[in-house]
Amino acid sequence: MSTIRVFLVDDHAVVRRGMRAFFEMLDDIEVVGEAGDGQAALDELAARATAGDLPDVVLMDLLMPRLDGIGATKAIKQLYPQVEVVALTSFSEAERVHVALEAGAAGYLLKDAEADQVGAAVRAAMRGQVHLDPAVARTLTRSLVAPQRTATALTPREREILVLVAHGKSNRDIADALVISERTARTHVSNVLNKLGLASRTQAALWAVREGLVTGP
Template sequence: MSPIRVFLVDDHAVVRRGMRAFFEMLDDIEVQGEAADGQAALDQLAIAAAAGDLPDVVLMDLLMPRLDGIAATKAIKQRYPGVEVVALTSFSEAERVHVALEAGAAGYLLKDAEADQVGAAVRAAKRGQVHLDPAVARTLTRSLVSPHRTATALTPREREILILVAKGQSNKDIADALMISERTARTHVSNVLSKLGLTSRTQAALWAVREGLVTGP
């Protein structure tokens, strides 16, 4: 299989160099490009789109000059919905991750995450799965949106679907586990998000942890 193509966005050159050096050691992930802020990233992605060569995953810093990671993430997901975004944050910026998830980020990492966690996050995003940094996830579950919705709004099958989503399962994984079609699995996931007033699989995973349906990461 072709390597997963990653685009790095961070205003600190040393961070980009470190991530690039790590990915160069892997056979299944390659760095397609990099940018120092959100606007530069959008400019380069526009060129890549015109050439039919968009990356699979963007690793996005949240705090940057000109255009921050929140706005850049939202723009990327609007223009290139097939490109997944993983937010990069320091622990002190944890409250900003909420907004990044609402903007469409597929997950997030702490900047001091172990190298294998970075690789795992990229692979999960490429598979359409959620990757949550454990430390920040525990903080975010306390302030998750839609706090008054309860699992009683879901049917037993939808609760089952939600638990699988919270465990990072893709629609295909869910379909295989429950012996249903992938289309049916996708419909169930959409219904779960709608009933709970959530906008992403990542929010659903956090909600399930907070409600005690699954244990935290």
């Protein structure tokens, strides 16, 4: 596999240094840049886009001056949808994380996450999978407003799809598991989101946990 290119965004230089030092020990992930706030990140990514040098994954702190991680995440996903964002937060910020996921984040980490979890989250985002920390997922689901529609709106196949999405499976994984084409899997996922009134795979995963369709990611 090719090296995953990561861009760090955090207003604490010591955090960025720590993350950079960790990633330097990994063969499959490299840090290609960093910024101290959301606006600085957008400025740097704009320059990189012009040069055709965008990162694969942005590791995004949520609490920063000028432009916070939520606003920056939303802007990145609108401008560069191919770039994945993993949010960084603390355990008590359930509502903030929920909003970040709605903005398009592929997952999130706790500020005190173990180093291997950081790597796992970046790799999952690169594969198009959702990274959900089980402890925070339980907190988030309590704050998640359930859509009016229920799982009864889904066909049996769509319920299968939803469970696989909740377990972090990519479209390719779903296609392989159900012996269907990747395009068909993508269509099913889109139908599930539309029927449940959800905006992202991460929201679908949280909704499935909340409704008891799965016990966790």
